[in-house]
Amino acid sequence: MSKLLVIGCGGVASVAIQKCCQNSGTFTELCIASRTVSKCDALKEKLAGKTTTKITTAQVDADNVEELKALINGYKPDAVLNVALPYQDLTIMDACLACGVDYIDTANYEPENTDDPAWRALYEKRCKEEGFTAYFDYSWQWAYREKFREAGLTAILGSGFDPGVTSVFSAYALKHYFDEIHTIDILDCNGGDHGYAFATNFNPEINLREVSANGSYWEDGHWVETKPMEIHRTYDFPQVGEKDMYLLHHEEIESLAKNIPGVKRIRFFMTFGQSYLTHMKCLENVGMLSTSPVMFEGCEIVPIQFLKALLPDPATLGPRTKGKTNIGCIFTGIKDGKEKTIYIYNVCDHQECYQEVGSQAISYTTGVPAMIGAALVVNGAWKKPGVFNLEEMDPDPFMDLLNQYGLPWVVDEAPATVE
Ligand code: NDP
Structure with missing residues (x-):
């Protein structure tokens, strides 16, 4: 029995939310909150009568920590599933810390404005030190490890397919x-x-x-x-x-x-x-x-x-x-x-x-693991203080749930390799 706040209502969120509703024993209540609330209302309507999960909706600008805090404090979820965009990772993590709530996402932080001089200076330093030039990297979210550990909260990073x-x-x-x-x-x-x-x-x-x-x-x-x-x-x-x-x-x-x-x-x-x-x-x-x-x-x-x-x-x-x-x-x-x-x-x-x-496989293969990551946090199997990537957790319950929720896997012990 748990209450989940889902932020974002795009392709991935739509699958994750429908999968939460198939798992209504775990997710008894769910709030869908996004920038465009009409999309949340339309999904709620689509699910009416098909699930016992109690669904509510809300409008939120996830770039705004104060708005997020007001939403989280009002709804009081057990965890927040961030399936908005990577741009919102840090504001949502800040709000989760301030409100004492666990956090799960599917993609690591990158800034919306890559011309921002303050971000650019840190980015260029990282390019030199680490040797890769992608705009996204884990340093921003790994910097929250101590804060989540001290608060006794769990943050799971990258619970999609790849990563995830x-x-x-x-x-x-x-x-x-x-x-x-x-x-x-x-x-x-x-x-x-x-x-x-x-x-x-x-x-x-x-x-x-x-x-x-x-x-x-x-x-x-x-x-x-x-x-x-x-x-x-x-x-x-x-x-x-x-x-x-x-x-x-x-x-x-x-x-x-x-x-x-x-x-x-x-x-x-x-x-x-x-x-x-x-x-x-x-x-x-x-x-x-x-x-x-x-x-x-x-x-x-x-x-x-x-x-x-x-x-x-x-x-x-x-x-x-x-x-x-x-x-x-x-x-x-x-x-x-x-x-x-x-x-x-x-x-x-x-x-x-x-x-x-009602979605293609890319949204599906991301939305199912997003639901599973959230389920393992709220049911306690993956609940431990700190910020974690998925390979740091016990894989077995996740692998079982993949089979159960539509992404069965195969182990081939004699595959062709890549040159
Ligand atoms: P979409 O663009 O379809 O959906 C994004 C949603 O976030 C939209 O509902 C959008 O609202 C909402 N949103 C954007 N900005 C804000 C904001 N400031 N405040 C509140 N809501 C906001 O994206 P996808 O569903 O395709 O992707 C979702 C996430 O999944 C992304 O982070 C993506 O990188 C990740 N992903 C991860 C994969 C993996 O395997 N790990 C694979 C594929 C995707 P609006 O409707 O108003 O635009």
């Missing part, structure tokens, strides 16, 4: 299959087709920032940075087939490098079709991916936000997207003195997700 399930797969592999893990290749394959020449599967601004950035991987204790899309491989994905994939920087590399003892190399690959890459390059070349405001006919606009307004809303891709995703990790290492390789992955079908919750 991939982090739990890593902990599970270490617990049950290896004495030492030497390499991790995280493979994110979307074999789905929505029929548009160009669209993103989750928030376009966050997605395009991530994909157009330099790639990087972790090797022998340091970062190796590459040009965007410089490293290309093909892989024959179970139930999807052969796909081109490209090495990207990804946030879980940073935490896995710290939390998986003795790991020598961690890489992340994502599949992209040629049409996506050509469109993205063209948009980048003409400045449409810029986050810096420009003046247009007397009005200040941010190019990437304007582009977002033109692109299909990822939440509307559900009915059109056909095919499957396959996301998982290939681990190599040692067990009982012998070399071992395993591949743990999940295959998710876009149309099956749409039939169940």
Whole structure:
């Protein structure tokens, strides 16, 4: 029995909330709060009569700590699930600390305005010290460890699929299959087709920032940075087939490098079709991916936000997207003195997700683990003071709930590896 406050009501939130309502024994009451309250009301209406979870809605600007505190103090939830945008991570963590409430999110902090001089100075220092140039990193949220520990509160960072399930797969592999893990290749394959020449599967601004950035991987204790899309491989994905994939920087590399003892190399690959890459390059070349405001006919606009307004809303891709995703990790290492390789992955079908919750598989594969992370905190299994990435927690209850709530996984003990 618990009360959950969900912040955000976009593609991922919609799935997470519907999954909370399937798990109404754990989530007896739920408040959906977001910037646009009409979206929260529409989802509440869609769920009316289908769940015993008692749902309320609220309007909140999650950039504003005082508004968040008023909402949290008024509703008195056991935990806050942040499925708004990474820009709001720190304000929501501050409000949770002030109100004495646990915190769960799906993506690490990055600033909305990357031209802010104060942020920029710290960012440039970090680029030099750490050796990667992504706008997002865990330092901001890891800095809350002591505060959460002292307050006796739990913060779980990155409870989506990647990061999230991939982090739990890593902990599970270490617990049950290896004495030492030497390499991790995280493979994110979307074999789905929505029929548009160009669209993103989750928030376009966050997605395009991530994909157009330099790639990087972790090797022998340091970062190796590459040009965007410089490293290309093909892989024959179970139930999807052969796909081109490209090495990207990804946030879980940073935490896995710290939390998986003795790991020598961690890489992340994502599949992209040629049409996506050509469109993205063209948009980048003409400045449409810029986050810096420009003046247009007397009005200040941010190019990437304007582009977002033109692109299909990822939440509307559900009915059109056909095919499957396959996301998982290939681990190599040692067990009982012998070399071992395993591949743990999940295959998710876009149309099956749409039939169940009205969303495509990218929102589904993120929303289900968001609900599971929140469930494990409120039911006490993952309740401990501090700020944690998922690989730091016991993977077993999470793996069980993945099977139960629609993301069954497979362990292949003789997989093909990536060069
Ligand atoms: P959407 O853009 O669909 O939804 C974001 C929601 O947050 C919207 O409802 C939006 O409100 C709300 N929001 C934005 N700003 C504020 C604010 N200041 N105050 C209150 N509400 C706000 O995004 P997605 O659902 O696609 O993504 C949600 C999160 O999931 C992101 O952080 C994303 O990075 C993460 N993600 C994680 C993945 C993983 O595997 N770990 C994979 C995919 C996504 P409005 O409707 O008014 O715009």
